[in-house]
Amino acid sequence: MESTESSSQSTETYQSTEVSSVNRDIILVNRGIITVNRDIITVNIDIITINRDSITVSRGITSQQRKHKSSQRHLNKDSITVNKDSITVNRGIISQQRHHNSQPSHHKSTEKSLVNRDIISQKRHHIITVNKGITSQQRKHQQRHHKSTETALQLAESSQVNRDIISRQRHHDSQQRHHDSQQIHHDSQQRHHKSTETAPQSTETS
Known part of the structure; x- marks a missing residue:
């Protein structure tokens, strides 16, 4: 009788040890699940930040446009x-030419013709110079705008890639942790299963 009681007590002690081991494994698995959930929250925060950055870049591009x-x-x-000024100059030239044609003196007409040619040459030179300056400003402005737009897009792309x-x-790390927690849970189930199979055998032997 005493041997039977001692064997039953040892069996109970062995089973309680296995149960506590299984409980520890369950706690570890739950901790792993909590860690995976935290990683998922972190990934979601990163996605929100990326979306905010893309919105900011879009607003910057719109502002530049x-x-x-x-x-x-x-x-x-x-x-x-400038075009209006050139039209005004041309009208003045036409008016001067009409006035020149109305003069009877050939000498006066020759002098006025030379004066008119100088005026026309000077006005044309002025208009061409002004037009070249505007064209140069437009080209410089377009080049600056193109470079700033390319820089903004490159920064946005590099930030997005990073x-x-x-x-x-982080997603890979969370998946690895989840896999490890599943492996621990699987091992604990196997130990529990072995302990359940061993307990009846020890009882029968005693």
């Missing part, structure tokens, strides 16, 4: 003003 349109309108107004790499790495 508006500035470009505004400066383009200003340049167009300048070119319109965030994608970080997000993928």
